[in-house]
Amino acid sequence: MPHFAIIAVSILFDGLAYAMFLFITSVGLSVTMGLMGFVNLAHGAFAMAGGYIVVSLTRTLGIGFIPSLLIAAVTVGAVSVVFERGLYRRLYKATDLEQVLLTIGLAFMAIATATYFYGPIPKSVPLPLWLQGDIDLGFRTFPSYRAFLIVLGLFLICVLWYGFERTNIGAKIRAAVDNRRMAESVGINVDLLFTLTFAVGSGLAALGGGLAIQLFGLSPSFAVLYLVLFLIVVAVGGLGSLKGTLLAALVLGVFDTAGKYLLADAGGFFVFAITVLVLLVKPAGFYGRE
Amino acid sequence: MNIAKWLGLTALALTVGGTAHAETVKIGVVLPFSGANADLGYQIDKAFDLYVKLHAKDIAPHKVEIIKRDEGPPTGAQAKTVATELVTNDKVQILTGFAFSPSAIALAPVATQAKVPMVIANAGTAWITNLSPYIARLSHSMWHPAYPMGAYAFDKIGCKTAALAYTDFPPGKDSTDAFKAGFEKAGGKVTESIPLGSPVQVPDFTPFFQRIKDAKPDCMYVFIPSGAHATGVMKAYGELGLRKAGVKLIGPFDLIPDNKLQDMGDAAIGTIVMSQYSVNLDNADNKTFTAAWHKEYGPDSYPDFMSAAGWDTMHAIFDTIKKLNGKVDDGAKVIEAMKGWTANGPRGHVMIDAATRDIVMDEHAMEVIRRPDGKLGVNILSTTKAVKDECKVQKIGRCGS
Numbered sequence: 001m002p003h004f005a006i007i008a009v010s011i012l013f014d015g016l017a018y019a020m021f022l023f024i025t026s027v028g029l030s031v032t033m034g035l036m037g038f039v040n041l042a043h044g045a046f047a048m049a050g051g052y053i054v055v056s057l058t059r060t061l062g063i064g065f066i067p068s069l070l071i072a073a074v075t076v077g078a079v080s081v082v083f084e085r086g087l088y089r090r091l092y093k094a095t096d097l098e099q100v101l102l103t104i105g106l107a108f109m110a111i112a113t114a115t116y117f118y119g120p121i122p123k124s125v126p127l128p129l130w131l132q133g134d135i136d137l138g139f140r141t142f143p144s145y146r147a148f149l150i151v152l153g154l155f156l157i158c159v160l161w162y163g164f165e166r167t168n169i170g171a172k173i174r175a176a177v178d179n180r181r182m183a184e185s186v187g188i189n190v191d192l193l194f195t196l197t198f199a200v201g202s203g204l205a206a207l208g209g210g211l212a213i214q215l216f217g218l219s220p221s222f223a224v225l226y227l228v229l230f231l232i233v234v235a236v237g238g239l240g241s242l243k244g245t246l247l248a249a250l251v252l253g254v255f256d257t258a259g260k261y262l263l264a265d266a267g268g269f270f271v272f273a274i275t276v277l278v279l280l281v282k283p284a285g286f287y288g289r290e
Numbered sequence: 291m292n293i294a295k296w297l298g299l300t301a302l303a304l305t306v307g308g309t310a311h312a313e314t315v316k317i318g319v320v321l322p323f324s325g326a327n328a329d330l331g332y333q334i335d336k337a338f339d340l341y342v343k344l345h346a347k348d349i350a351p352h353k354v355e356i357i358k359r360d361e362g363p364p365t366g367a368q369a370k371t372v373a374t375e376l377v378t379n380d381k382v383q384i385l386t387g388f389a390f391s392p393s394a395i396a397l398a399p400v401a402t403q404a405k406v407p408m409v410i411a412n413a414g415t416a417w418i419t420n421l422s423p424y425i426a427r428l429s430h431s432m433w434h435p436a437y438p439m440g441a442y443a444f445d446k447i448g449c450k451t452a453a454l455a456y457t458d459f460p461p462g463k464d465s466t467d468a469f470k471a472g473f474e475k476a477g478g479k480v481t482e483s484i485p486l487g488s489p490v491q492v493p494d495f496t497p498f499f500q501r502i503k504d505a506k507p508d509c510m511y512v513f514i515p516s517g518a519h520a521t522g523v524m525k526a527y528g529e530l531g532l533r534k535a536g537v538k539l540i541g542p543f544d545l546i547p548d549n550k551l552q553d554m555g556d557a558a559i560g561t562i563v564m565s566q567y568s569v570n571l572d573n574a575d576n577k578t579f580t581a582a583w584h585k586e587y588g589p590d591s592y593p594d595f596m597s598a599a600g601w602d603t604m605h606a607i608f609d610t611i612k613k614l615n616g617k618v619d620d621g622a623k624v625i626e627a628m629k630g631w632t633a634n635g636p637r638g639h640v641m642i643d644a645a646t647r648d649i650v651m652d653e654h655a656m657e658v659i660r661r662p663d664g665k666l667g668v669n670i671l672s673t674t675k676a677v678k679d680e681c682k683v684q685k686i687g688r689c690g691s
Contacts, residue, residue: 007504014496111324120329122521124553134531143529214529216493217521217553221326226492260497268487 006139011258017146019253020153021215025208025226026233027160027245028201034177034240036194038088039096041103043205044227045110050076050206051218052114055123065127069210077203084198107223114220122217125210145214152211156204157246164242173197177240232271236278238288247286251278312351313616317607318376320369320387320397321411322361326490327517330389330596331361333549334411337593337600338386340586341608349608352616357382361393364459364489364515369393370400377404383618384409386603389596390515391415391460398422405621407628411603412596415460416468416681417688419648424621426628426647428606428640429599431679432465432513435542435564435653438674439511440472442655443540446672447562449509451479452540453502455495456513458485465513465542468681473511481507489515493522499530502537509538516544516596521554528557543567546658548594551666558666561658566637566651567595568668570661579636598636602649606631606642639676646682653677 029043050072057068083106091099131148134141164170176183176190184190212218212226237248252271259270278286319338321331335358342354357380362368369388376382377400385401386409388394394413398421401408408425410418416431443449452473456462462485470480482505484498493514502510510532514523527539539545543565546558569580569592579601583593593601610627611618618624629644641650652675656668681689 010500010504011497014500018494018496115328120332121550122518122553124521124525124555134529141531143531145529214525217518217525219326219329219518221328221518225326225490229492256494257497260494261501264482264484264498264501268491 007261010140011261012254013142013150014146014261015254015257016153016250017149017253018257019249020149021208021211022229022233022253023153023246023249024156024211025205026230026237026249027242028197028204029230030234030237030245031173031177031197031240031242032194032201033234035173035180035190035197036092037239038092039099039103040088041100041227042083042106042110042223043103043202043230044225045107045223046076046080046202047205047209047212047226047230048110048114048218048220048222049079049209051209051213051222052118052123053206054210054213055118055125055218058125059123065125065131068125069207072210073203073207076206077199080202081195081199084195088198107227110223111220114223118220120220122219123213124217125213127214131214149211149215160242169193169196229271232275234285236275236285238282238285241285241287244285244287248278311616312353313618314353314355315384315611315616315618316355316357316380316382318373318380318382318385318387319356319358320361320373320376320385320393321358322363322389323358324360325363327364327389327515329549330412330515330517331387333547333594333596334387334389334600336583336587336591337597338411338604340582341601341604343586344582345605345608349611349616352611354608354611361387361389364390364392366390366392366396370396373397374400377406382406383621384607384624386607387411388413391418391464394418394425395421395460398425401425401621407618407621407624409603409607409628411600413461415464416679417691419646419679419682420689420691423647424625426606426625426642428603428642428649429596430566430651431648431681432461432542433468433679433681434566434649434651434677436465436468436513437472437680438653438677439540439542439564439655440469440474440478441476442564442672443469443509443511443562444473444476444478446655447509447538447540449473449478449507449538449540451481451507452509452511453481453505453507453537454483454511455486455498455502456483457489457515457519458487459489459515461515462486462513464681466511467686469511471684471686472680481505486514486519489517489519493519495522495526496530499526499532503530503532503535506535507537509540512539512541512545514544516547516550516594520545520547520550524554524557524561528555533557533560538562543595546668547596548592550594551592551658552590554666556660558658559660562655562671563658563668564653564655565595566653567598568654568656568670569593570656570667571636571638571654571670573634573636573638575634575638576636593636595637602633602635602637602640605633605635609633641676643678646679648679648682650676650678 053072237244359372661667
C-alpha cells in the first residue's frame with residue numbers, strides 16, 4: 001500500500017471514531033434546540049453525569065463496561081425528564097438569555113457536585129479485554145476501542161434514521177420541527193413529543209459521556225469544556241436536523257484529525273476554521289432552515 | 291504627674307515588650323479553585339493548609355491570616371483582578387500561589403508597583419523571576435528538569451532523535467526549548483516540534499501522536515500542564531501502541547503527577563521523566579511529609595511535585611516571618627530576607643539563589659514501574675545535585691534581560 005494511502009486510511013479511521021463520539025453526544029442537543037428553540041447549555045452536564053455513572057458502576061460495583069453504558073444512558077434519560085418537567089418547561093416561552101442563565105447555572109452546579117463526590121482528578125474506567133487490544137490490518141494497527149466506537153456509532157445512526165424517517169413518532173417530530181404551531185393545530189402533542197426527544201437526547205449524551213472516558217479521561221470540567229464542541233456541531237449541522245448533525249460531526253471529526261495530522265503546527269486551529277468557513281457560506285448550517 | 295509616669299511606663303513596656311508583640315501576617319493565596327485545572331490548585335492548597343496546621347506554633351506569638359482567591363483559567367486575567375483586590379482591599383502583605391505562568395506574568399507589574407512580595411509556588415516559565423524584583427520562586431523553572439533531561443535522554447535513554455509536543459502556552463514552549471537546548475548540545479536531533487493546542491482545549495491527542503508514530507523518532511518529549519491533559523496523553527500514547535512501536539515517552543514531571551499516576555494504568559509503565567519530586571523519593575522529610583499528607587487527606591490522596599513545592603513555599607514564608615519577627619510590611623525587606631534561604635523539604639535540600647531569587651534543587655531521572663505492592667510508582671535512575679535554572683545561567687533570550 002502506498003504511503004499516502006496508509007495516511008489517508010489512518011486519518012479516516014481516527015476522524016470517523018472522533019466523529020461518532022461527536023454525533024452521539026450532540027444529536028440530542030440539535031433536536032431539542034430545533035424542536036423547541038430551547039438553548040440547553042446543561043447538555044454537557046448530562047453527558048458528564050453519564051460518564052460518572054459509568055465510573056461508579058464499573059469501579060465500585062464491578063458491573064461490566066457495556067451494561068454500565070446502557071444503565072447510564074437509561075438513568076440519565078429518565079432523570080432528564082424530571083428536569084424537563086420541573087425546570088425547563090417553565091422557560092419555553094422565556095427569552096434565550098433566561099434559558100442560557102438557567103442551563104449554564106445547572107452546568108456549573110453539576111461541575112461542583114461532581115467535584116464534591118468524585119474529586120477534580122480525571123477518572124478512567126476498566127475496559128473488557130476485547131476492547132483493549134488493537135486490530136492488525138497488515139499495513140497498520142487500529143485500536144479496537146475506536147473500531148468499536150465506529151461500529152456503535154453506525155448502529156445508532158441506523159436506529160435513529162429509522163426512528164426519525166420511518167416511524168409515526170419520527171414523522172411527528174419532523175413535523176413539529178418544521179412548523180410547531182401547525183403541528184399542534186393538527187393535534188400533535190408537541191409537549192409530550194419534546195419530553196420524549198429530550199429524554200432520548202440526554203440518554204445519548206450520557207452514552208457519549210461514558211464513551212468519552214476512555215478517549216479523553218473524565219473530569220468535572222467535562223460539562224463545560226466539551227460543550228463548545230457540541231455547540232459547534234449543532235451550529236454547523238443546522239438546528240433540528242439529524243442529517244445535518246451527522247454531516248457536521250463527520251466533516252469536523254475528519255477535517256480536524258486531518259489538520260492535526262498533516263499540519264500539526266496549526267494545532268487545534270482547524271475545528272474553528274472549518275466552523276467559520278461553513279457558517280460564512282451557510283449561516284444556518286448544512287441543513288438548517290435559512 | 292501620676293498620669294505622666296504611668297504613660298511613661300506604658301511606653302517603656304511597649305518598647306521593651308516590642309519583641310513579644312504579636313503580629314498577624316496577611317497572606318493572599320491565588321490558586322485555581324474552579325474550572326478544568328482546579329485539581330492543580332487543590333494539590334498546592336492542601337500542602338499550604340497542612341504546613342500552616344502543623345507549623346503555626348513555629349512563628350508564635352505571630353499568626354498568619356490566609357485569604358484564598360480563585361486564580362481562574364490559565365489566561366492571567368482573573369488572577370490579576372483577584373490579586374489586585376487582595377493587595378488594595380484586603381491589604382495582604384505577601385502574595386503566594388500562582389499555578390499558571392500567564393497569571394504570574396500578568397501579576398508581576400502589580401507586585402512591583404505595590405511593593406508586595408510574590409512567592410511563586412508553581413508557575414514555571416523560566417524568565418518570570420526577571421519580571422519583578424519582588425518575585426521569589428520556590429517551585430521550579432521549566433528548565434530545571436527539561437535542560438538536564440536533554441543530555442540524559444541522549445546519553446542514557448538512547449534517544450538519537452526525538453519529536454517534541456507541547457501545550458501551546460508560555461511554559462510549554464519554554465519546556466521544549468530547554469529540552470531542545472540540552473538535547474542538541476549532547477548531539478541529539480529534534481525531528482519536529484508540535485503545538486498541541488491551548489490548555490483550555492479538548493485533549494484529543496490521537497492525530498498528533500499518530501503522526502509521531504508514523505515518523506518513528508526514538509523518543510517523544512511531551513509537555514502538558516499536569517491537569518486533565520496528562521491523563522489524555524497517557525491514553526492516546528497507550529491506545530496507539532507507541533511504546534510497542536519503539537517510541538519512548540519522556541518529559542518533565544507534569545506527565546506523571548503522583549496524584550494521577552494510579553489512574554493512568556499500564557500505559558504509563560516505562561515512561562521516564564526528569565523530576566525534583568515523587569512520593570517515592572527516599573529522604574526523611576519526604577517520609578514525614580507523605581505520612582502527614584495521608585493522615586490528613588486519606589490513603590488514596592497523594593501529594594505531587596506541586597504539593598512539595600507548596601510545602602516548601604509556606605516553609606520559606608514562615609521562616610521569613612520568624613526572621614523578620616513578624617514585621618513584613620516592607621516588601622523589599624521580605625524578599626531580601628528570603629534570598630539565600632535554605633532548608634530540607636520533601637524535595638530534599640533546597641535553596642533560594644540570592645542572585646536570581648529562583649530555587650536551586652536536586653533533579654532525578656525516574657522511570658515509572660509497577661511496585662511490589664501492586665501500585666504504580668517510580669524508580670530513581672540517577673540524581674543531579676543542586677540544579678540551577680540553566681536558562682538564567684546561560685542568559686538565553688528573555689532570561690538574560
